[in-house]
Amino acid sequence: MSRAKIPQLTETTVLTQCRRRCCLCYGLDADSRIKHGQIAHLDQNPNNNKIDNLIFLCFDHHNQYDSITSQSKGLTPSEVKYYKKELFDHINAIWNITAQRPVTIDLITGLYSRNSETASAELEIILFNGNQVKVKGFALYGKTSPRGPNIGDLDFISTINNNNMIMFEDNIHTNKYSITIELFEDKIKVEEKYEPNYFAYFGAGVSFGGVLLKQNKD
Numbered sequence: 158m159s160r161a162k163i164p165q166l167t168e169t170t171v172l173t174q175c176r177r178r179c180c181l182c183y184g185l186d187a188d189s190r191i192k193h194g195q196i197a198h199l200d201q202n203p204n205n206n207k208i209d210n211l212i213f214l215c216f217d218h219h220n221q222y223d224s225i226t227s228q229s230k231g232l233t234p235s236e237v238k239y240y241k242k243e244l245f246d247h248i249n250a251i252w253n254i255t256a257q258r259p260v261t262i263d264l265i266t267g268l269y270s271r272n273s274e275t276a277s278a279e280l281e282i283i284l285f286n287g288n289q290v291k292v293k294g295f296a297l298y299g300k301t302s303p304r305g306p307n308i309g310d311l312d313f314i315s316t317i318n319n320n321n322m323i324m325f326e327d328n329i330h331t332n333k334y335s336i337t338i339e340l341f342e343d344k345i346k347v348e349e350k351y352e353p354n355y356f357a358y359f360g361a362g363v364s365f366g367g368v369l370l371k372q373n374k375d
């Protein structure tokens with residue numbers, strides 16, 4: 158079976174949540190030291206890269222978890238999930254993270270933009286309820302035009318899918334606009350589609366497409 162690569166953002170979240178502690182070392186041996194290890198799939202399906210299905214395990218426990226023998230009762234997914242939760246509680250207590258703050262570290266919320274002399278685009282993405290996002294966008298084209306630039310805006314709510322993508326579409330009569338936003342740690346990649354392809358959803362020339370870089374908050 159071919160193995161889908163774990164998206165970079167998902168991988169970073171898995172590694173930072175546990176701070177490279179193995180939840181089986183902690184759950185079985187009360188050992189919360191940093192370990193060399195790998196990301197394992199709880200359901201043993203290498204293509205299920207949902208964050209709830211991924212755990213960082215030390216090499217020994219990864220091998221132990223993956224080798225299920227009929228003679229002995231192997232580690233069960235719900236047992237491992239239990240230790241994962243215990244480990245996160247332990248880490249949150251040590252790092253003094255308050256109970257109100259979700260365990261999931263939000264690497265997504267932020268302002269993303271690109272800017273040139275003639276055109277600009279920015280998208281603000283706010284993560285809420287785990288995997289839902291509120292997206293607001295503003296783009297300009299023809300910034301140096303004496304008649305003033307053409308404008309486009311976006312405002313929608315969507316969810317992040319398993320491939321770290323946000324999708325949204327809007328129909329005006331029989332015309333369809335759709336946007337796909339792929340999330341990375343420090344940027345987003347945006348693709349737009351128009352059906353029919355001459356359909357103008359924004360002002361002429363306006364686009365959110367391309368690579369938009371995450372802006373640092375000050």
Ligand SMILES: [Zn+2]
Nearest residue numbers: 179182215218
């Ligand atoms: Zn371990």
